[in-house]
Amino acid sequence: MPLALLALAIGAFGIGTTEFVIMGVLPEVAEDFRVTIPTAGLLVTGYALGVMFGAPLMTALGTRVSRKRMLMLLMGLFVVGNLLSAVAPVFALMLAGRVVASLAHGAFFGIGAVVAAELVAPQKKAAALSMMFSGLTVANVVGVPLGTFVGQSAGWRITFALVAALGVLGLLGVARLVPDVPRPEGVRLRHELSALKNVQVLLAMGMTVLGFGGVFAAVTYIAPMMTRVAGFSDGSVTWLLVLLGLGMVAGNYLGGRYADRALMPLLYTSLGGLALVLALFTVTAHYKVLAAATLPLIGALGFATVPPLQKRVLDHAHGAPTLASAVNIGAFNLGNALSAWLGGLVIAAGLGYTAPNWVGALLAASALLLAVLSAALERRGTASPRLVAAGGAPAERPMAAHR
Numbered sequence: 001m002p003l004a005l006l007a008l009a010i011g012a013f014g015i016g017t018t019e020f021v022i023m024g025v026l027p028e029v030a031e032d033f034r035v036t037i038p039t040a041g042l043l044v045t046g047y048a049l050g051v052m053f054g055a056p057l058m059t060a061l062g063t064r065v066s067r068k069r070m071l072m073l074l075m076g077l078f079v080v081g082n083l084l085s086a087v088a089p090v091f092a093l094m095l096a097g098r099v100v101a102s103l104a105h106g107a108f109f110g111i112g113a114v115v116a117a118e119l120v121a122p123q124k125k126a127a128a129l130s131m132m133f134s135g136l137t138v139a140n141v142v143g144v145p146l147g148t149f150v151g152q153s154a155g156w157r158i159t160f161a162l163v164a165a166l167g168v169l170g171l172l173g174v175a176r177l178v179p180d181v182p183r184p185e186g187v188r189l190r191h192e193l194s195a196l197k198n199v200q201v202l203l204a205m206g207m208t209v210l211g212f213g214g215v216f217a218a219v220t221y222i223a224p225m226m227t228r229v230a231g232f233s234d235g236s237v238t239w240l241l242v243l244l245g246l247g248m249v250a251g252n253y254l255g256g257r258y259a260d261r262a263l264m265p266l267l268y269t270s271l272g273g274l275a276l277v278l279a280l281f282t283v284t285a286h287y288k289v290l291a292a293a294t295l296p297l298i299g300a301l302g303f304a305t306v307p308p309l310q311k312r313v314l315d316h317a318h319g320a321p322t323l324a325s326a327v328n329i330g331a332f333n334l335g336n337a338l339s340a341w342l343g344g345l346v347i348a349a350g351l352g353y354t355a356p357n358w359v360g361a362l363l364a365a366s367a368l369l370l371a372v373l374s375a376a377l378e379r380r381g382t383a384s385p386r387l388v389a390a391g392g393a394p395a396e397r398p399m400a401a402h403r
Contacts, residue, residue, distance in 0.1 A: 002119045005131045007170075007177035008112045011075055012135030014166035015105050017143030018082055019047065019136075021163065022098070024148030024241055025156040026223050027234070032156070033091040037224055038344035043098050044220050045344075048337035050099040055106025055330035059323050067111050067322075068180045074104040074111075075171035079164050086160035097160075106333065109133075110326025113310055115178065123260055125314065130256020130307045137252040137303055140245030145238045152234060200316040201324055203374040205331040208309050211271050211367035213335025215302035217360030218278055219244065220340040222295075225353045230291040243292060247299025252306060259308035266308050267371045274301040275364035281357040305367075306332075339363060 022029070022043050030040035062070035081101025088094035109132075116128040143166070151159040218225075226232045226240055251270070258266050277297045284290035310328060317324035343356030 004119060004178045005116055005128060007173035008116055008132040009135035009138075010173040011071070011108060011112065011170035012132055013139045013143060014075075014135075014163065014170040015078065015108060016136035016139030017147055017166055018078070018101055018160070018163045019105065020140055020144045020219075020241075021147035021151070021159060022047070023220055023222055024144055024237055025151035025159060026221075027227075028151055028156050029094070033094065035091055037221070038348050039091075041220060041340050041344045043095060044216070044340040045337045046095045047098045047102040047105075048216075048333035048335075048340065050102030051106040051333035052330040052337065054103035055110055055326040055333075056323060058103055058107035059110055059326040062107065062111065066180055067115055068174065068178045070111055071108060071115075071174045071178060072171055074108045075167055075174060077101070078104040078108070079167035079171070082160050082164035082167060086157045086164065102333075106329040107326050109136075109329040111322060113314065113325045113329075114322050117311075117314055126259035126263075126307045126311045127256050129310050130252055130259075133252055133256075133303075133306055133310075134249070137245065137248040140248045140299070141242055142245075144245060145242045148241055149238045152238070198316050200374060200378065201313055203370055203377075204309055204312040204316070205328050207267065207271070207305070207367045207370045207374070208328055208331040209335040209338065209367075210363045210370065211274065211305050211309070211335070212302060212332045213339035214274055214278055214360040214362075214364030214367065215298060215339075216336040217339035217343045217356045217363060218281060218298060220336075220343055221347065221353055221356055225285055225356075226291060229285050229353050230288050232288060232291075240292060240295060244295045244299045247296030247301075248303040249299075250296070251300035251303035254300070255304040255307040259311050263308045263312060264371065264375050267305060268368065270301050270304040271364055271368040271371060274298070274305075275361045275368060277301060278357050278361040278364060281360075282354045285354045285357065335363070 026037065026040050026043070029043065030037050033040070058070075058074065062073075065073075078101050081097050081099070081104070084097030084100060085094055086097075088097055112132055113129055116132045117125045120128040143163075147159040147163065150162065222240070222244070223234075223237050226237060227234055232240065255266065255270070277294060281291075281294050281298065284294045310325065313324050313328045339356070339360060342359045346355035346359060347353060349355075
C-alpha cells in the first residue's frame with residue numbers, strides 16, 4: 001500500500017480521537033459546566049451536525065485548490081477548533097469549538113477517501129479505504145481511552161489540548177507524505193452535485209445515517225450506562241472504551257477485506273447483527289461481564305459497514321466522487337446527531353440509560369431494510385442511468401484508479 005495512506009490514517013487518528021473522546025469524559029464536562037448529561041450530549045450532536053453541514057460546504061470551497069492543500073487547510077482548522085474547546089470558559093464556547101473542529105472532519109475523510117481510492121487498483125479500493133479509516137478505529141483503542149484517562153485524572157481540558165497536538169502531527173504527515181496531485185480538470189461543483197441525484201448513492205447514504213446512527217445511540221451515553229447501570233467504576237470506562245475500540249478495529253478490517261468481494265452480503269450481516277446486538281444490550285448492560293462482552297460486538301458490527309458503504313458511494317458517483325464521498329461522511333455524522341438527540345430524549349423522558357439501545361436497534365433495522373431495497377432495485381435493473389436525473393452519473397461505470 002502507498003505510504004500516503006499512512007499520512008491519511010494519521011489525520012484520521014486525530015479526528016477520530018476528538019470525535020469519540022467526548023463520550024469518555026462527558027460526565028466530567030457536564031459537572032464542570034454544571035449542565036445535565038443530556039445537555040452535555042449536545043457536544044456530540046453539535047459536532048455531528050457540524051460534520052454533516054461542513055462536509056459539503058468545505059468540499060465545495062475546496063474545488064479550486066489541490067486535494068493535498070485542502071487536506072492541510074482542514075487539519076489546521078481542526079487544530080484551532082480543539083484549542084478553542086480546551087480553553088472554553090463556558091459551555092457555549094466549548095460547543096462552538098466542537099463545531100469548528102467538526103467542519104474539518106467530513107471534508108477530510110471525504111477528500112481523503114477519494115485520494116486513497118485513486119492511489120490503488122480498482123480491486124483494492126475497499127482495502128485502501130479500510131487502511132485510511134484504520135486511523136479512526138485505532139483512535140478508539142489508543143487515543144480515546146488515553147484521552148479519557150487523562151481527562152479523568154488531569155482534566156478534560158488537557159485532553160483536548162493533546163488532541164490539538166495530534167492535529168498538528170496529522171498536518172505534518174499530510175504535508176510530508178501525500179502527493180500533490182493537481183486538481184482534476186473539467187470537474188466543477190455542478191458536476192460534483194450531479195452525483196447526488198443517483199438513487200443508489202442516496203440509498204447508500206440512507207443506510208449510513210441509520211446504520212451508524214444505531215451505533216451512536218448506544219455509545220454516546222456509554223459512560224453513564226456502564227457506571228450507573230452496569231455498576232462499573234468511573235475508572236473502568238477507559239478499558240471499556242478499549243474493548244469498544246478493539247471491536248471497531250476488527251470490524252473495519254473485515255469490512256475492508258470482504259467489501260471488494262461480497263459487499264451487499266456483508267451489509268446484510270453487519271446491519272442485521274447490529275440491530276440484534278443493540279436490542280440485547282438493553283439486557284446485557286445490567287451485568288458487568290455481559291456488558292463488557294457486548295461492547296466489542298457493537299464496535300465490530302458498526303464499523304464493518306464503513307468501508308462497504310463508502311465504496312458503494314464512490315462506485316456509483318463515478319466521475320464526481322469528491323462531494324458525494326464527503327456528503328456520505330456527513331451522513332455518518334447525521335446518524336450520530338440523530339441518535340444522540342433521540343437517546344437524550346428517551347433518557348430525559350425517564351426511560352433509563354439503556355433506552356437509547358432500543359433506539360439504536362430500530363435505526364439499524366431500518367438501515368437493513370434500505371439495503372434490501374437497494375439490492376432489489378439493482379437486481380431489477382431500475383437503479384440504472386434512467387433513474388438518474390439529467391446530468392447524473394451512470395451507476396454502473398467503475399471509478400478509474402490512478403497508480
